[in-house]
Amino acid sequence: MNKKWYEEAVFYHMYPIGMTGAPRENREQETVHRFKLLMEWLPHIAEIGCTAVYIGPLFESSTHGYDTKDYKLVDRRLGDNEDFRCFVEKAHRLGIRIVVDGVFNHTGREFFAFRDIQEKREGSPYKNWYKGINFGGNNPYNDGFSYEAWRNCFELVNLNPWEPEVREYLLGVIDFWIETFDIDGIRLDCADCLEFTFMEEMRRRTQEKKEDFWLMGEVIHGDYSRYIGDGQHLLHSVTNYELHKGLYSGHNDHNYFEIAHTIRREFDENGGIYRGMKLYSFVDNHDVDRIASKLTVKAHLHPVYTLLYTLPGIPSVYYGSEWGITGKKEGPDDGPLRPAVDLGKALEENRDSRILEWVRTLGRIHKEHPCLALGQYRELVLTNRQYAFSRTWEGDLLIAAVNNDEKEAPVRIPVPDGGRRYQNAVTKEEIPVENGSLGITVEAAGSVLITWLAGE
Structure with a gap:
């Protein structure tokens, strides 16, 4: 059996703007080299048994990272392209693969193509790069034209994936990140909003560049097999939000039937709708409340992590949750989910953490027992x-x-x-x-x- 690295991986999820304490708005001109802080995490990540990192967003952006300004620059709040290249090199030396956030459904308003439309209107060669451009309308920013925004968030302008120049530009961006930084995969933000033919092109293009390149999609609702089903050449994996929900509510309600039913439905050898597929499992991430804040009984962190590592799926740990960081959304504010962390201080304060030791043990067990992955x-x-x-x-x-x-x-x-x-x-x-x-x-x-x- 020809196993791929991602089939047996244990992921560590890094949200770099938050964990380094970078400003939430990118308004300064100078580059601040915070990647030295991120590199300090790599030995810890390897020590707890994680073999891959999902890090992002990294593209130069205006605020939270998903309003891209420049796809070929690392966000100046974190460092420069050379800083990230060194980060990937160090990770690879430690046996850690690097997967980055690919934000290809929309851009920010400061992206060059949108700026050109603002300036030249009907005369812009980029007027077809976005969905719903109407020069007879208007928008909340009073540009004098309307456009389709992602979930009505007008700071995020939806790209038009049917425009050949948009597709080729984005595929060129992916080529650039593989060639320049030697990344090992991409997590596709809002994959359920992307066109399937575009993802097919992406799969072909990335596989030509790097045979074992991994594509994972953020998909919250619906049929996951549409993206990774047999005979399709789309993505290798998607986020398993269905299992995520069961892992905390099955404990809060003292109801293991919920979790077992989810696994039967998804992976049972006799009828599981995703049997043979490798979904991306997690107990929390940068968009949902921390697992330590979701559980009614905090001691349930122990069995929750046991299930994360031993049930079918590719497990992922969100930074700091391995020692029980708490955090809940405050309305639309995701800041509490994405705090700055002084790693040295945190590890010293949590050196006797029962859950950290258990996650470390689970990492070792997962490596020793390929049956947990395969x-x-x-x-x-x-x-x-x-x-x-x-x-x-x-x-x-x-x-x-x-x-x-x-x-x-x-x-x-x-x-x-x-x-x-x-x-x-x-x-x-x-x-x-x-x-x-x-x-x-x-x-x-x-x-x-x-x-x-x-x-x-």
């Missing part, structure tokens, strides 16, 4: 408060058991009667088989990982 899923035990399942692949097995109860719970897990012996994957303590099952005790808000006894 294996078949099988449900073994399911109640409202306890849940156990196995992942198997080519002679590798891992069983995960989780408990969302306020007290420890005895769990009996059926296993094949094949004479194999089992052990706790973390402590290496043997777990005897009695009458075709394993008898374990899972602590309150805890989990147990089981594998075959070494040498069996």
Whole structure:
């Protein structure tokens, strides 16, 4: 089997404008070299077992990063192109792949093509680059023409993907980032707003440039298989928002049936609608409340992360959440989700963090057991408060058991009667088989990982 790096990856998600404390508005002329702060995170990322970074947005922009001013410049609030090239080089030396945010559905109002339309109106060669340009209308900025804005946010102007020059320009941008920085993939912002033929062209173009280049789309609602289905040459993966919802609400409601139903629906070998696909799993990101703020019982961070790493999917950790950073949206303000973090100080303050140590352990277990990335899923035990399942692949097995109860719970897990012996994957303590099952005790808000006894 020809495995690709992204099939077995564990991602770390960095929102650089927030985590470096950069100004939320890009109004200064000078370049500030904050990539030195971002590079300090790379050894920590490798140490907790992450093998890839999703970082972005990085394009030069006006405010939050998604209102692009220049696609071929790194945002001056973070540094310059040479700073980012060094960042990628260091990451690669540590065995970490780099995936960047691709914001190709819209631009900001300061992008050169929009500025040209403002200046030359009907005479602009770029008047067809955007959707809905109407020189007989107006907009909230009083430009004297109207245009289609992303979700009615008029600082974001929707590009016209049917315009051949727009497509070629954006594909050239991707070429530039691969050739200049040697990036390993792109996360497509608002992939559900992009044209499918454009994504097909992108897949062909990037694969010619770099055979194992990874394309992942942000898709919140709808049928994920439209983007990565069999026989299609679109994206390799999309965000699994359906599982994200179940991971926190299944704990808040003491209802593991919700999570198990989601997994059956998505990945069951006999009818799962996404079986064989590798979706991008997460418990929080730069757009949703931090998982530590979503959980009613903060101790549930332990089983939540166990499920993130052991259920089917490509797991991703959002910066700081590995030690339980909190943050909730305040109306339209995403700032609380994207705080500045002094890494050295944070690691010192959280050196005894139970959840940080568990994420570190899960990173090691994920690397040691390829079945977690590639294996078949099988449900073994399911109640409202306890849940156990196995992942198997080519002679590798891992069983995960989780408990969302306020007290420890005895769990009996059926296993094949094949004479194999089992052990706790973390402590290496043997777990005897009695009458075709394993008898374990899972602590309150805890989990147990089981594998075959070494040498069996």
